[in-house]
Amino acid sequence: xxxQSIKIGDIVKVDITGLQKYGAFVKFGxxxxxxxxxxxxxxxVADIHDVIEVGQVCQAQVIDVDExxxxxxLSLRTLEKQPQTHHVQRRFxxxxxxxxxxxxxxxxxxxxxxxxxxxxxxxxxxxx
Numbered sequence: 001x002x003x004q005s006i007k008i009g010d011i012v013k014v015d016i017t018g019l020q021k022y023g024a025f026v027k028f029g030x031x032x033x034x035x036x037x038x039x040x041x042x043x044x045v046a047d048i049h050d051v052i053e054v055g056q057v058c059q060a061q062v063i064d065v066d067e068x069x070x071x072x073x074l075s076l077r078t079l080e081k082q083p084q085t086h087h088v089q090r091r092f093x094x095x096x097x098x099x100x101x102x103x104x105x106x107x108x109x110x111x112x113x114x115x116x117x118x119x120x121x122x123x124x125x126x127x128x
Contacts, residue, residue: 006031006072010062014074016054024052026060026074033072035060041077052076 006012014033018025023036040051052058064073 006062006065008062008065011059011079012062012074014058014060016052016056016058019048019052019054021048024048028060031072033060033062033074035074035076039063039073039075039077042080042082 012028014026014028014035016024017027017032021037023034024040026033026035037045037048040048045051058076059079060074060076061078062072063075063078064071066072
């Protein structure tokens with residue numbers, strides 16, 4: 001299978017050849033590709049090693065082919081019976097009050113940061 005014969009949407013049998021915290025490297029035929037951690041499964045994956053392992057053989061779907069660089073991106077998530085979109089995951093994550101992200105925590109800490117910075121600058125001014 002050459003890059004020209006691979007197209008987005010193809011389902012291929014892949015062999016997991018390596019794992020990094022950001023994704024899994026795979027081999028299929030003479031081709032190599034990457035399954036980004038966000039494409040491993042629906043939902044949050046804290047540690048990729050908990051979900052897949054080197055040597056595992058599975059089916060994946062081609063989701064992007066970069067012909068210029070020869071890179072192929074694949075997904076396991078798109079082959080789930082009811083895959084969630086990333087938007088659903090993000091909405092849950094950002095709307096969850098237990099998560100200290102977004103502008104609200106920034107707003108809460110801005111006064112303290114400003115006070116610290118002003119104290120620092122005042123001290124620097126006195127040194128000069």
